[in-house]
Amino acid sequence: MLYTNSIITGTGSYIPTEIVTNPDFSQNKFYDLNSIPFDISHDEISEKFVAITGISERRYVTRDLHASDIATIAARKAIEDAAIDPEELDQIIVAHDFGDVTKGTIQTDTLPSLSARVKHNLGIVNPKCVAYDLIFGCPGWIQGMIHADSFIKNGIAKKCLVIGTETLSRVIDIHDRDSMIYSDGAGATIIEAREENRQRGILSFATESYTKEEAFYLYLGKSNSPDADPYIRYIKMFGRKIYEFSLKYVPGVIKECLEKASLDIHDVHKILIHQANEKMDQEIVKRLFRLYGIREVPKEIMPLSIQKLGNNSVATVPTLLDLVIKEEFQGHTIKDGDIILFASVGAGMNINAVAYRY
Ligand SMILES: CC(C)(COP(=O)(O)OP(=O)(O)OC[C@H]1O[C@@H](n2cnc3c(N)ncnc32)[C@H](O)[C@@H]1OP(=O)(O)O)[C@@H](O)C(=O)NCCC(=O)NCCS
Structure with missing residues (x-):
């Protein structure tokens, strides 16, 4: 076939x-x-x-x-x-x-x-x-x-x-x-x-959009400074709400993505997740493993660039992928046959995940 x-x-x-x-x-x-x-x-x-x-x-x-x-x-x-x-x-x-x-x-x-x-x-x-x-x-x-x-x-x-x-x-x-x-x-x-004649590359994906009050968790708003022009608007967010939203929904979307490809969490070699907040990313992955009854997250499964590169939105995951593939990131490697999970959460509020076999 x-x-x-x-x-x-x-x-x-x-x-x-x-x-x-x-x-x-x-x-x-x-x-x-x-x-x-x-x-x-x-x-x-x-x-x-x-x-x-x-x-x-x-x-x-x-x-x-x-x-x-x-x-x-x-x-x-x-x-x-x-x-x-x-x-x-x-x-x-x-x-x-x-x-x-x-x-x-x-x-x-x-x-x-x-x-x-x-x-x-x-x-x-x-x-x-x-x-x-x-x-x-x-x-x-x-x-x-x-x-x-x-x-x-x-x-x-x-x-x-x-x-x-x-x-x-x-x-x-x-x-x-x-x-x-x-x-x-x-x-x-x-x-x-x-x-x-064998299936590889993108195996499955899952996406969700939450647009009740979540639609305005990230928005454009006036400066916090009392002296600023109120008509000039900047990126603003309800960080704590985003944090709680992400922990609640992201693990489920990732699991759905894995299930669509008939994969188990044990099959996953690396998780390349949007670099929004180190603590938040670690907690999301911890909760994902808990959905499979696993309490210990394997070390090295999640490369993190946020400490030095911050959060550059849409660029965090493809940048991390480029660095890891080219073996330029803290000893992380990907070889043929490895299953990689891409996942993200952000303004919208949108969540998505892709399962990929190298
Ligand atoms: C914004 C964010 C960093 C705040 O962290 P948090 O742990 O939720 O913080 P809380 O609002 O509960 O506040 C905890 C403490 O940190 C402080 N704090 C909050 N934001 C802070 C900031 N940006 N810098 C320094 N201190 C901050 C608070 O004042 C509070 O201090 P206290 O303990 O002395 O009262 C965090 O919620 C976050 O990263 N959320 C997700 C954001 C995100 O993903 N945004 C982009 C989507 S792509």
């Missing part, structure tokens, strides 16, 4: 060059949501921040770069890695949240779309190469992979470029402690159709 498999044949990423440490935020005056200044020192805020998120550093792009530029850099690397002719691409899917934002403007620019800009930057002229953007919060890159897989399995596409790119440093409120969570980056993958 022949299977149409969706196979990742190339990966690439762009890790911005500007390293921003927690002490770098000590110049920023932090206020709570009611514009009341915190009466504790920056050192205390920073200590608590590391304890609850695990983040000690993050990366920002330099002034000259936008989300579409770093997407293009990551895409070029993925194309080179896959050794394909970019003119043969059928789909370019770019996941992001805010489009291109020029430093200092807090203005989203999605005209033209980032995918159109990336296709232009890559010099692709083939009109049959369809370029579109995907707004799905942090799970956007995984959702793009699900789109690509669906196109491939339905015979609509043979080669797709899926990118997650974001410059959250351009939309943060510097007077909000949560601004320390966010960062910039881009990750890209080439995913291709292969007719093979």
Whole structure:
């Protein structure tokens, strides 16, 4: 029997060059949501921040770069890695949240779309190469992979470029402690159709959207500073609610994904989960294992980049994949036959997971 498999044949990423440490935020005056200044020192805020998120550093792009530029850099690397002719691409899917934002403007620019800009930057002229953007919060890159897989399995596409790119440093409120969570980056993958006599590549996926009060857990809102212009809006979130929501629902979506592929948790070699918060990710995976009656999470199953790269939304998972595949991440490796789980949660609120056999 022949299977149409969706196979990742190339990966690439762009890790911005500007390293921003927690002490770098000590110049920023932090206020709570009611514009009341915190009466504790920056050192205390920073200590608590590391304890609850695990983040000690993050990366920002330099002034000259936008989300579409770093997407293009990551895409070029993925194309080179896959050794394909970019003119043969059928789909370019770019996941992001805010489009291109020029430093200092807090203005989203999605005209033209980032995918159109990336296709232009890559010099692709083939009109049959369809370029579109995907707004799905942090799970956007995984959702793009699900789109690509669906196109491939339905015979609509043979080669797709899926990118997650974001410059959250351009939309943060510097007077909000949560601004320390966010960062910039881009990750890209080439995913291709292969007719093979064993099933591999994307085996299954699961997705859920919760849009009652959850729709506004992440939103654009005014600065916490009492002196700021109330009409200028920044990324804001109800972090504790997101935390609780994620622990409640994400493990179930991952389990559903595994079941669709008739896999057990013991089959899983690595879990590449959205890097939102170290403590939260560890708790999600712990609860996932508990669903299978297992109390000990295997060491090394979950690579974590959040400590040094922060949360760059759609870019966290493809960047981590690129680093692990190229054996550039803390000794983590993936070999042929390994089952990898991709999972994410974010604005929408959306949750998704993909099971993949290398
Ligand atoms: C925002 C978040 C870091 C807050 O952590 P938390 O453990 O839920 O924090 P709580 O609101 O319960 O507050 C616990 C303590 O940390 C402090 N705190 C909260 N946010 C903080 C921050 N960003 N920096 C420093 N301290 C913070 C609180 O003041 C409180 O201090 P106290 O114990 O002295 O009273 C966490 O909820 C989170 O990461 N949520 C998920 C966010 C997410 O995934 N967002 C993006 C989706 S892609």
